[in-house]
Amino acid sequence: MKANSEKYWSPYLAGFLLGLVLLATFVFMGRGLGASGAMMRSMTYAIDSVAPEHVDESPFYSKYVGGDTNPLNDWLVFEVIGVIAGGLLSGALAGRLKFKTDKGPRISKRGRLSFAFLGGSLMGFGAMLARGCTSGQALSGGATLALGSWAFMFAMFGGAYGIAYFMRKQWI
Amino acid sequence: MAHIDPVLHVWGWEVPVYLFLGGLVAGVLFFSALFYLRGKADEMKTSTSFLPLFAPVLLGLGLFALFLDLEYKTHVLRFYTAFKIESPMSWGSWTLAAVFPLSSVWAVIQADRLYPQHIDKVKILRKFTEIAKKFARPTAYLVIIFSVLLGMYTGILLSAFNARPLWNTAILGPLFLVSGLSTGVALSLSISKSDREKKVLSRIDLSAIGIEVFLIIHLFMGLLASTQVHIDAAQLFLGGEFTAIFWILVFGIGLLLPGALEFLEIRGKRIPAKIPAFMVIFGGLMLRIVFVEAGQVSTWIPY
Numbered sequence: 001m002k003a004n005s006e007k008y009w010s011p012y013l014a015g016f017l018l019g020l021v022l023l024a025t026f027v028f029m030g031r032g033l034g035a036s037g038a039m040m041r042s043m044t045y046a047i048d049s050v051a052p053e054h055v056d057e058s059p060f061y062s063k064y065v066g067g068d069t070n071p072l073n074d075w076l077v078f079e080v081i082g083v084i085a086g087g088l089l090s091g092a093l094a095g096r097l098k099f100k101t102d103k104g105p106r107i108s109k110r111g112r113l114s115f116a117f118l119g120g121s122l123m124g125f126g127a128m129l130a131r132g133c134t135s136g137q138a139l140s141g142g143a144t145l146a147l148g149s150w151a152f153m154f155a156m157f158g159g160a161y162g163i164a165y166f167m168r169k170q171w172i
Numbered sequence: 173m174a175h176i177d178p179v180l181h182v183w184g185w186e187v188p189v190y191l192f193l194g195g196l197v198a199g200v201l202f203f204s205a206l207f208y209l210r211g212k213a214d215e216m217k218t219s220t221s222f223l224p225l226f227a228p229v230l231l232g233l234g235l236f237a238l239f240l241d242l243e244y245k246t247h248v249l250r251f252y253t254a255f256k257i258e259s260p261m262s263w264g265s266w267t268l269a270a271v272f273p274l275s276s277v278w279a280v281i282q283a284d285r286l287y288p289q290h291i292d293k294v295k296i297l298r299k300f301t302e303i304a305k306k307f308a309r310p311t312a313y314l315v316i317i318f319s320v321l322l323g324m325y326t327g328i329l330l331s332a333f334n335a336r337p338l339w340n341t342a343i344l345g346p347l348f349l350v351s352g353l354s355t356g357v358a359l360s361l362s363i364s365k366s367d368r369e370k371k372v373l374s375r376i377d378l379s380a381i382g383i384e385v386f387l388i389i390h391l392f393m394g395l396l397a398s399t400q401v402h403i404d405a406a407q408l409f410l411g412g413e414f415t416a417i418f419w420i421l422v423f424g425i426g427l428l429l430p431g432a433l434e435f436l437e438i439r440g441k442r443i444p445a446k447i448p449a450f451m452v453i454f455g456g457l458m459l460r461i462v463f464v465e466a467g468q469v470s471t472w473i474p475y
Contacts, residue, residue: 073416081425088447089433092433093436095441097447099444
């Protein structure tokens with residue numbers, strides 16, 4: 001069992017297969033992959049459930065709801081559910097399934113989770129400004145050779161390298 | 173969502189929550205009594221003795237949800253002024269009237285196995301426990317019979333409602349019973365600390381999942397082989413508005429995925445038992461929410 005706990009796929013093979021998955025989504029769904037869109041639609045659904053007036057008045061949210069339109073009725077939402085289910089099964093098959101917080105030795109669990117929440121929030125905000133995230137812009141847009149997507153990709157990697165230095169103590 | 177028959181009182185969250193908790197309690201009580209009678213009480217401590225302590229509380233919460241749904245709350249007592257043999261509601265009310273005290277007596281018997289010192293503190297409770305313990309085995313048999321009745325009833329309550337074609341199938345009783353048993357087992361699985369107990373519970377839950385899948389397939393085969401209104405009712409899940417929510421949340425996350433994880437666990441993979449257990453419990457709740465909601469949409473007359 002211990003040997004299994006370190007079992008991961010080769011990133012090169014996984015990257016190649018991800019490319020094939022991306023190709024398949026274009027063929028079958030007519031759209032590429034995405035992740036932040038599913039989160040945004042889930043948020044819109046949640047806000048629409050508690051404050052429908054606010055959603056109707058907001059130019060951003062109102063694009064995704066109105067009438068009988070369900071914001072969750074979108075390919076990305078189903079795709080992300082599949083990603084979670086697939087990840088769970090993959091972890092189970094490799095014997096890696098357990099409750100834990102991935103973190104460096106010098107940071108507390110609470111600190112790590114706070115940074116993750118902060119980073120996730122910034123990422124969500126950024127993804128909405130950029131009209132897509134790592135998967136929607138870099139992967140799907142990049143595959144179609146869209147100029148904006150490539151600009152996004154370089155800006156994303158540049159930004160990540162620039163910030164990594166200041167955040168390194170979380171991990172070492 | 174456009175509900176038909178605007179004059180009909182619409183069932184919201186209260187009825188599915190009651191059906192869910194009723195099924196869960198049925199599952200908890202059934203396996204507690206079964207393990208007790210088979211002499212597995214010490215081996216299966218969580219399911220036999222610990223969880224039944226909460227059965228009356230969970231049932232009480234379910235009944236409270238049902239009470240909130242009543243339009244005329246004071247009329248609740250009228251159920252107990254008559255017994256109508258042809259009315260499923262009457263059968264249900266009297267089953268609940270039996271299960272509630274029965275589960276309380278069973279909880280006291282089991283509490284004495286785990287926490288006798290607490291029972292000693294209250295003299296009258298100790299006296300009552302001693303009397304109850306003398307009848308522990310007959311009580312266990314009664315618990316099994318009434319928990320099956322309770323689990324069945326949660327489905328029959330809907331299937332007796334002929335005005336809704338989706339509910340008008342005899343499979344709902346067994347389906348809700350097996351689903352209730354499965355959620356009860358899953359609850360034990362999620363809190364048990366004994367590896368041996370978890371292994372046995374995983375196997376039982378996997379069998380229950382298999383039976384549920386079989387019953388769901390038969391449910392749709394039955395509806396599709398029936399009249400046009402029944403076919404239309406089935407279509408709500410086969411391309412209609414409940415397709416995604418049913419096949420993803422109930423069938424995928426609530427049955428197939430936990431089934432696969434439990435299968436892998438039995439095959440020796442290390443999988444935290446809580447993960448498939450929570451999925452099964454979530455799936456059980458979603459099954460009732462979806463069926464109560466979709467049943468109200470299904471109709472004999474196209475509006």
